Amino acid sequence: MSDYLLLLIGTVLVNNFVLVKFLGLCPFMGVSSKISTAVGMSFATTFVLTLTAAVSYLVNQYVLQPLGIEYLRTLSFILVIAVVVQFTEMVVHKTSPTLYRLLGIFLPLITTNCAVLGLALLNVNERHNFVESLVYGFGAAVGFSLVLVLFSAMRERLAAADVPLPFRGAAIAMVTAGLMSLAFMGFTGLVNI
Amino acid sequence: MDIGYAIIAIGIIAVISGVILGFAAIRFKVKSDPIVEQIDAILPQTQCGQCGYPGCKPYANAIAGGDEINKCPPGGEAVIAKLADLMGVEATALEGEEKPKAVAFVHEAECIGCTKCIQACPVDAILGATRQMHTIIADECTGCELCVDPCPTDCIEMIPIAANTKTWQWQLNAIEVKNINPQVQGE
Numbered sequence: 001m002s003d004y005l006l007l008l009i010g011t012v013l014v015n016n017f018v019l020v021k022f023l024g025l026c027p028f029m030g031v032s033s034k035i036s037t038a039v040g041m042s043f044a045t046t047f048v049l050t051l052t053a054a055v056s057y058l059v060n061q062y063v064l065q066p067l068g069i070e071y072l073r074t075l076s077f078i079l080v081i082a083v084v085v086q087f088t089e090m091v092v093h094k095t096s097p098t099l100y101r102l103l104g105i106f107l108p109l110i111t112t113n114c115a116v117l118g119l120a121l122l123n124v125n126e127r128h129n130f131v132e133s134l135v136y137g138f139g140a141a142v143g144f145s146l147v148l149v150l151f152s153a154m155r156e157r158l159a160a161a162d163v164p165l166p167f168r169g170a171a172i173a174m175v176t177a178g179l180m181s182l183a184f185m186g187f188t189g190l191v192n193i
Numbered sequence: 194m195d196i197g198y199a200i201i202a203i204g205i206i207a208v209i210s211g212v213i214l215g216f217a218a219i220r221f222k223v224k225s226d227p228i229v230e231q232i233d234a235i236l237p238q239t240q241c242g243q244c245g246y247p248g249c250k251p252y253a254n255a256i257a258g259g260d261e262i263n264k265c266p267p268g269g270e271a272v273i274a275k276l277a278d279l280m281g282v283e284a285t286a287l288e289g290e291e292k293p294k295a296v297a298f299v300h301e302a303e304c305i306g307c308t309k310c311i312q313a314c315p316v317d318a319i320l321g322a323t324r325q326m327h328t329i330i331a332d333e334c335t336g337c338e339l340c341v342d343p344c345p346t347d348c349i350e351m352i353p354i355a356a357n358t359k360t361w362q363w364q365l366n367a368i369e370v371k372n373i374n375p376q377v378q379g380e
Contacts, residue, residue, distance in 0.1 A: 063206065069199040076206055083210040087217050094221035160320075 004135050009190070011139030017115050018147045019177075019184040024115030028148060029173065031106065033159075038152035041106045042145030043099075044088075048110045049119055049144070051084050053137025056120035057130055077120045085111045115144060151180060228279075229257045235275045239267045240315040241337030248315075256280065263288045267335055294360070295351040296334040297341070301326045303348035310340035310349060 017023045024045075031041045056077050064070050089107040093100045110116060119140050123133045154176055163172050232253035239249070244264035246252040256262055262276040263285045270287065277284035299310075299319075306324040318334040321327030341349050354360050 059206065063202055067198045067202050068195070069202060072199055072203060076203060079203075079206060079210060083214060086214055090214075090217045090221040093223050097223075 004131065007132060007135050008139040008142075011136055012143040012146065013184070013187040014190055016143040016147060016184050016187075017118070017140045018144055019181040021118070023118040024113050024144055027106075027109065027113055028144075028151065029170075029177070031109075032148055032152040032155055032173075035149065035152045035156055037106070038148045041109075042141075042148050044106045045110055045113065045115075045144055046138070046141035048081075048085055048088055048107075049116060049141035050134065050137045051088070052081050052116050053119055053123060053133045053140075054130070055080050055084055057123060057128070057133040060120075060124055061130075073121070073124065074117070077117055081116050081120070082111055115140065147180065147184075151177065154180075229253050231279060232256050232276065235268075235272055235279065236265060237268045237272065237335075239335040239337055241267055241335060241339055242315065243267070243337060243339075261285070261288070267337060295336045295353045296331045297329045297336070297338070298350050298352045299327050299329055300348040300350065301328070303346045305346055307345060309343040309345065313339045313343045315339060 011017075015021060018025065018028050027041055027045070031037050059076055059080055060070075060073065064073060064076060085107060089100075092107070119137055123136055126136075128136055155173060158172055158176065167175070229250075230253075233250050236249040236253055242248065243266050244252045244255075246255055252260075252264070256276065262280060262282065263273050265272050266287065270284075273287060274284050297318075304321075304326050306321065306326060308321065308323055308327070310327060311319045311321060315337065316333055316335055318330045319327055319340065320330060336351065338351060341351065
């Protein structure tokens with residue numbers, strides 16, 4: 001049990017997908033200008049990441065490995081991710097119109113979020129078992145959400161701040177992201193994995 | 194042989210995915226009224242509530258349910274014409290009158306920082322905090338006038354936007370266009 005907890009905390013803080021592994025930077029910069037959209041994106045990504053971790057593990061373990069066709073891993077994972085995202089969109093649209101209106105445009109965007117494919121491939125590389133894969137996926141999602149919401153909160157403040165003219169817009173956002181990354185490097189050594 | 198397995202395996206995964214998505218598309222089909230979406234797309238999305246509904250989407254719903262199409266002052270005649278075209282009804286004159294486009298302006302000497310106008314603003318175009326002077330972000334202001342009434346010191350004024358090259362509206366219907374019947378002309 002403590003192993004899983006360590007893995008979770010390690011994924012959220014120490015090996016944060018965005019700030020330490022530099023995966024999923026596109027939505028990190030793209031949808032962080034407003035905190036409400038950032039929260040929506042976080043929920044959608046959490047759902048998809050966790051589900052993808054489970055399904056890609058099953059596909060790898062029970063289809064690709066027994067047949068010895070691991071070289072098709074990337075292709076089949078992309079396929080799985082696309083299906084999971086589409087399926088999620090349909091289910092959410094049916095079950096919760098409110099949630100759909102919040103997540104609506106973000107769901108298809110997740111297909112091209114490299115954190116999702118990165119997670120599936122890392123799970124294979126690290127030889128995680130099923131539960132570890134799930135915890136790793138959930139941890140990655142929580143880490144992504146945490147960083148995205150923190151960053152969007154900062155950008156909302158930056159929008160009203162008196163930033164020197166050459167730094168306005170994307171430049172100060174990049175600088176902020178870099179400083180956040182430095183801060184998260186400080187977690188190194190918190191958990192030894 | 195190995196490649197054969199690969200093709201079959203990926204093919205089976207693809208077929209399973211297709212079946213899942215196809216099943217989901219039927220099972221989780223959402224019945225939405227496409228006309229509401231179309232009306233909503235025409236409305237100006239200022240969410241100002243001057244039509245008496247709490248936003249553009251509810252008004253779109255009401256129009257689809259048979260309400261009048263002339264209740265949208267920010268949209269003006271242009272929106273009424275489009276709605277009339279879409280709904281197949283006569284274009285009627287705007288309820289109330291069409292005002293020139295204006296933005297709100299806070300007279301800062303009189304502003305007491307009560308934040309009441311901030312709460313009223315549907316598009317978050319007012320900047321300020323308690324006991325701090327408020328100001329209007331002119332680019333965001335839609336001119337809906339919802340902030341004018343709540344102000345206890347009457348310090349908000351609607352200032353018409355001066356016509357310049359950016360705000361100039363071509364009045365293409367100023368000269369009436371007549372279609373001449375070609376047959377009559379030929380005789």
